[in-house]
Amino acid sequence: GQQVMQIPQYQHVQEGEDFTTYCNSSTTLSNIQWYKQRPGGHPVFLIQLVKSGEVKKQKRLTFQFGEAKKNSSLHITATQTTDVGTYFCAGVDSSYKLIFGSGTRLLVRP
């Protein structure tokens, strides 16, 4: 069935370094959402991308949706300790199900 793969599984960076997580789908997605889950917390919505090739920015976060609408990425510039958490992508498949990726856990060394 529909799968949304996310890499890497973990990333440990020094504060100030950049971070990127990638999301890939086996089929075309109608849109993709990104969520952040802090340790011990629940997922919190970050953004939704709908258009092919779309790029959106939120302060130090840059989100991209691929031209073929099968992949997406989240890039964080100059990470801070407040960025710690697990980042999930979630893609909408052809049957309108929202399928979550496995998540990328970000750890930031101060």
Add this chain to the structure above:
Amino acid sequence: KAGVTQTPRYLIKTRGQQVTLSCSPISGHRSVSWYQQTPGQGLQFLFEYFSETQRNKGNFPGRFSGRQFSNSRSEMNVSTLELGDSALYLCASSYGTTNTGELFFGEGSRLTVL
């Protein structure tokens, strides 16, 4: 306004028992979806309800069921519990269907099956 409320927050059951979890969505939200979160499997979609109708269902056995009431509150039930059902069960609500926009998650119900 109040967020998504899930009860109970923690519970311990033994194999073979059944459990019912409750979710009260944000006022005005018509969609409620349920997810199982485990360390190895991430967030697995269970089902989505919209205006009391099951709109979508994930790949879980029939032991997992749910329903939504006219006030949009939702319950999910797991019968004949197995050890592998131990997980955090998250409920999310949205105004429209899950594919159209932002989901608001509750704090979750952490189920331990002994």
